[in-house]
Amino acid sequence: MDTTLDAWFVSEILVHEAALVQYLRRCWTQPDEIVDLRQEVYVRVYEAAAKARPQQPKSFLFASARHLMTDRLRRSRVVSIEPAGDFESLNVLVDEVSPERRFGARQILRRLAAAFDRLPGRCREIVWLRRVEELPQKEVALRLGISEKAVEKQIARGMRLLAEYYHGDDAAPSAPRRGETARAAEPAD
Structure with missing residues (x-):
């Protein structure tokens, strides 16, 4: 593990935790998901910082939070194309054409x-x-x-x-x- 990255994360990102949680509560409609959102924002920021440290960490933190919420909203609007039930029992599938x-x-x-x-x-x-x-x-x-x-x-x-x-x-x-x-x-x- 990179100790300099951990130290940077604590000093530049975790210091804004209260403001981040307040921002997420204000913007996100499901309060029970706030903790998960916060953790996912932290993961995104940490992984991005491992590649290159952002010049403005606080702005990067809140931009990451905004992008995460946008991604989640988009995903929630996508309709799944997975079958929702057992179609065989409903006889919805096309039968084979009988000789008759x-x-x-x-x-x-x-x-x-x-x-x-x-x-x-x-x-x-x-x-x-x-x-x-x-x-x-x-x-x-x-x-x-x-x-x-x-x-x-x-x-x-x-x-x-x-x-x-x-x-x-x-x-x-x-x-x-x-x-x-x-x-x-x-x-x-």
Whole structure:
């Protein structure tokens, strides 16, 4: 141990203990932590002085105390990312996909693809650009050389036809083929 450092610490730092404790009580809201804060300030000052003695020890002592309180406040505001409980018992973790769920998902995908394939060509293209590629309505209209209103109508028509086929039975009205009009393809009420 460095006896000169110890002597310096006693003569330059410990003489301000009463003022330091008063400062900590005035600034820190939890009185039960004052003793711990004081000790931590002393450790910081002692370790720093072991490397190089400060020119103004009292100012250095109080600056160290202020920095310590600031550090503690910052740490108290940080939210821990450590798990707060046993997530396994809560069934929060992602389950492995069962073969039944995988098969069901494939069936849904096949049915949706079949419904999509039944859409008229232009309608299918517009639905693809708008819903799959997520292009804005204006860009779809510009790309296809049609009005935004036409895009809007084709999207509505495509969604209706997809829903009819997907949610209805296999006998749901199919999209009109080339040469047929939309009215002719729809069942009469």
